[in-house]
Amino acid sequence: MKVTLKVNGRVCSADVEPRKTLLDAIREDLALVGSHAGCEHGVCGACTVLLEGEPVRSCLMFAVQADGYEITTIEGLAPAPGELSVVQDAFCETHGLQCGYCTSGMILTGHALLQRTPEPTREEIVEAISGNICRCTGYGQIVEAIEFAGERLRKANAPRGSKGVDANQPHVDLSAETDAPQEGVLKAAQADTPHGGRP
């Protein structure tokens, strides 16, 4: 059966059997193997992808059901080849992964949460990732990674400087040097220290 899958902004056609899950189609037909096959019956969350921006389990959908929907996989988050998205980077900084098997699902789930809820509470993060199972690192650093990513995204989106934005002035705010919130913004040397050098 012919399907059109819109994955990470690319439109791909594939000829699949109806019983082929979206996960298998993504991995085998589109060769995007960042979505992991864990339990393959909807328990572990390793296969999580974003369907129209919302996390869903790609093993609980047949590829034919996904025909025409916008799908984002872990490969679609980074802004450019060789770079990491803010959430991916936060997982590295806080040691939010060990073996990495659950990580793509965790990152996509965290990413979707932060899109809807820019400042989630710890409980909201725990609830959001409750359907994703991690068997090695433990959840502490994963929750911390999502908190940290949220913090960075908020700061990146906040106007720098206390004087607000003047549309008639050049787009450089000199006061940002002194009064921009510095915490959470990593210096290169801090990247190697635990928790990015944060207490």
Add this chain to the structure above:
Amino acid sequence: MKPAPFEYVRPDSVAQACEMLAADEDARIIAGGQTLVPMLAMRLARAAKLIDIYRLPELNGIRVESDVLVIGATTRQVQVERSALAAQSTPLLAKALPWVGHPPTRNRGTVGGSVANADPSAEIPLVAVTLGAEIEITNPDGVTSMPADDFFIGPMLTSVMPGDCVTAVRFPIWRHARVGTAFHEVSARKSDFAFVAAAAQVALDDDGKCIAAALGIGGVGDRAVRLDLAKLLGETAGTAKLKDVVAEAATVLEPSSDLHVSATYRTRVAVTLGVRALEDAMTDARSSATQSNRGITQ
């Protein structure tokens, strides 16, 4: 690929879906597929043909028709969870929804699917039984509806006949001035199958006396059960009275033992959670009254 081969069709209308369903006894409806797909993957279920109704626009939506909240069968659980209309008109359903599966399964899973699946520990069927919802069924002969109490027969077993398709669930709205609700559940992990779940909704009059009360218990037997609370009506029931009434009403439960917990445990937890849910619902009803009073004075 884990499931056995099947044919996949996407009908253009409910009528067409019902025709397809009636024409082939090995055909099954698929919507969100959050239970059916793993069942197919583990080969606990088999279908020659899957009829996908998920995209039929006529089946998706939440609306109020006089004193009923009508939820189309393929309305996703997350839509109800985020719906201000649902939270306002059937707060009990809104309180139960965060307990349904996990966020990613609620993004795909549908209200009608949960009802048609009839898992004894499922939250949406429990709320449907507690509130006395009507299940709307469409078949080639037309549209009928039946009370949730008649619809659910046993574990994964409902009154739907071959050719029947659940097309909506109709939850009654309580229009009393002071309505309170509460939902409690015990499971091994958050969002896992409930060992016991209790859903309560009460309405109080100006003196705090109970004028309507509903308590449903799920996860305990073959299906969700609504307990008889006639003895609470007209009472300003305290904890002791609630315990007596719930313990007596709970004798109708037919608890089962399994790998996780014993039947005795289920009965004890059912009574404890039932009392707790009623107490919380009454507190909620009293505070909803103060809120509306505040609204009037302002």
